[in-house]
Amino acid sequence: MGMTMAEKIIARAAGREAVRPGEFVWADVDTAMMDDLLGPRVVIADHIRRMGDRVWDREKVVIISDHYSPAATISQAEILQFTRNWAKEYGIGKYYEGLGPCHQVLAEKGFDIPGTLMVGTDSHTTTAGAFGCFGTGIGSTEMLGVLVSGQIWLRVPETMLFVWNGRLQPGVYAKDLVLRTIKEIGQAGATYKAMEFAGDAITALSVDERMTITNMAVEAGAKAGLIAPDEKVAAYLAAIGAPPGTPLLSDADAAYSERFTFDAAELVPQIALPHEVDKVVDVTAAAGEVIHQAYLGSCTNGRFADLAEAARVLKGRKVHPEVRLLVSAASRSIYHRAIREGIIETLSEAGAMVLAPSCGACLGLHSGILARGERAISSTNRNFVGRMGHKEAEIFLGSPASVAAAAIEGRVTDPRKFLVEG
Amino acid sequence: MNSIIKGKAHKYGDNINTDLINPPQYLEKSLEVLAQHAMEGVDEHFAAKVAPGDILVAGANFGPGSSRETAPIALKMAGVGAIVAKFFARIFYRNAINIGLPVLECAEADRIADGDALEVDLGTGTITNVTKGESYTAAPLSAPVMDILSAGGLIPFLEKKYGVDIDKKDLA
Known part of the structure; x- marks a missing residue:
């Protein structure tokens, strides 16, 4: 039996030929993203010293100060200052501040690479799934483990498939599509699972629009929201000089835990x-x-x-x-x-x-x-x-x-x- | 960590999200302040009511939303000894385990009422409702989860298993 793209990406990250839903694996992280809100200042800075005071691979760590920037209070300013200084002290060259919300900055800076595993201290790290990158949100202690070891334990999720056929009407957008999807399965409908979006309504969308959908996968409880990377993703990456990655697509005979079909033409705002x-x-x-x-x-x-x-x-x-x-x-x-x-x-x-x-x-x-x-x-x-x-x-x-x-x-x-x- | 936790149940409903558990406006404050405001979005008196070891009981989908680990940290610091819910949102579940706060998935969580005296046996997953004279069975914790919880959380787990000088190769 074939594998879904979620399973293929985790298998690759775990150095395995194949994985099955429900298995626990240790996976190598390709990109570890921290923000100012829940990054170094929470748990991480206090404990990393005791754990050898090392970062497994500085090139794979990105810190983006976006939540408190620009600061409204002294404590927010101090959090930004702390994060900035921590990045400097630990030699994290990929520190960005004032450029905007992390998930957009990650995409523009070329970190959303097809076939890779990204973890971030923000739940909307699922956004990277628009590029066929398995992005998922983790807590600060979990990030500490990633920083020192480069690895994370994952339970291989079941994948739910959402096929949107047809074309969205004028005045109806990716946001409407994802809200309608969440309505269908409920806010816990994809808990512990991966959501994969497919169909000609999805392929017709720009990469930017697809990011709206994968961003909100976590609002249904999902671990990841994935869309098969295509020539639009390749063109996006080429335009910013990012590597093309290794697009991993679901096999035709992949096993999905559930399938849903929608008609985009019938959708209203x-x-x-x-x-x-x-x-x-x-x-x-x-x-x-x-x-x-x-x-x-x-x-x-x-x-x-x-x-x-x-x-x-x-x-x-x-x-x-x-x-x-x-x-x-x-x-x-x-x-x-x-x-x-x-x-x-x-x-x-x-x-x-x-x-x-x-x-x-x-x-x-x-x-x-x-x-x-x-x-x-x-x-x-x-x-x-x-x-x-x-x-x-x-x-x-x-x-x-x-x-x-x-x-x-x-x-x-x-x-x-x-x-x-x- | 104690494998038997005894305390009073504090009962809440479904979909108690991270903005209710740990309102965003307090995130810039200290963990002590976050603990004082734990669950404020749904119960302003929560922190004052909880005695150390008490058990938070909820319905379906406890903890959806943010990846903020400060949500389980605030509950733990407020005195919560364990959480029993029908099921948990994914990131909250991992975060709670990683900071050493036991979380038990129990389909019969609805049978527990606010104020019931509970005994939770983490080893067997048995939840005894002393007030009602009933017992329920929680879903068994997976092996990696039990290993981390037994150590007291991910940090002591990593330190114990690999020593302070962690080498990536050891984790493979």
């Missing part, structure tokens, strides 16, 4: 209602819900096409007077391109506040925290109680176009009405 990511409805069922803040950004939906689509909705229109629209590009390079192509100007003219590329508002650390009773629509990945500020605030999740449309009306609304060619 989706909204996740407060306070669960799987509480997903068609946008029409959420229409009219009043919002006070609209957030466009994050490792989920802050890429160029996301900003451009929001700008298309907002061009020549104004943000509702009782709404704050906050925009944070997912990286400095996206920010630059959005400036060059007039996107930032369009958004700003409509009334948006443009923020630094950062994780800040997504989890209520800085740059756009919600007050008690406030309601937001956000292009991010979580709408949990207390996620973006006060625990009595409420968060709706949607696509960048849905965020922009709600910003105009001050209420959740179907974005497609603003996208009709006139």
Whole structure:
């Protein structure tokens, strides 16, 4: 019997011909990513000294300060300072700060390599699966083990296959597709498993759009979210001078624990209602819900096409007077391109506040925290109680176009009405 | 680590996520502060109620969301001796094991009520409900998990198994 791409990547990392779901293996890590929030400062710095004070391979370690940058408080500033100094002390040359959320920076810097195993101290490390890289989130103690040994124990996950046939309609996006998928299986539907996305609706998407899907695999509990790397991934990597890696694809006779089939053409914009990511409805069922803040950004939906689509909705229109629209590009390079192509100007003219590329508002650390009773629509990945500020605030999740449309009306609304060619 | 844990049950529902267990606004504070605010998103009085060794009992999918290990650390520092749930989110499960906080998957977690006196035998996976006079069986812990828990967490496990001077080759 064949293997899924998840099984092949783990087999390769474990130096094995084949692995089967349920097996425990020790695997060699190709890339270990730490952030400022849960990286060196938590457990790692205190204990690494006692464990030989060594890093197994400095070239394979990346540190990205994104959550607290730019700092809003002295303690945040001290965490950034600590992380920066730690990277220097331990000779980690691949330290990035101020460039944006780690998962986007990892992709742009060429760490999302097909066929490799990446672990990160952030749950959305699943994002790298858009490149056929097995990315998964781990805790700080686990990262300490990886830093000193280069290895991690993994239970080989079962793979669930999600086939999206057909084409998405105008005004419907990768975000809607992944929210609909999570609705189908629930927030724990893929716990301990890998999610693999396939079908012509997936192959039609750009790599950037695919990253939205794999980013949110963890919102269904998945260990990884994978998409078969194709010529678009190869072209992405070639354009940034990254190595092509070893694309590992699922065999035709691979065994999946479950298979789901969807028709992309039937999908309409989706909204996740407060306070669960799987509480997903068609946008029409959420229409009219009043919002006070609209957030466009994050490792989920802050890429160029996301900003451009929001700008298309907002061009020549104004943000509702009782709404704050906050925009944070997912990286400095996206920010630059959005400036060059007039996107930032369009958004700003409509009334948006443009923020630094950062994780800040997504989890209520800085740059756009919600007050008690406030309601937001956000292009991010979580709408949990207390996620973006006060625990009595409420968060709706949607696509960048849905965020922009709600910003105009001050209420959740179907974005497609603003996208009709006139 | 004690293989028998005795304590009072503190009962919560399904899908208790990491933002509820360990609200993000406290992440820049010390671990002691995080422990004072443990579970604040779902119960503001949690830290005050828990006596050392008490057992947190929940429904399905305990701990989804962030990779923040500070979530199980905050619970452990608040005094939680073990967590019993129908099942756990993946990263939380690993993190709890790695910091030496026992987590038991038990399909009958719903039978436990808030305040019940429990005895958890990690060796056998038997959960005795002293208040109700019942006992339940938790799913057996896998061998790597039991090895790490018996050592008291991943750090003591690695130190014990490989010594302080860890060589990558030894792990193969």
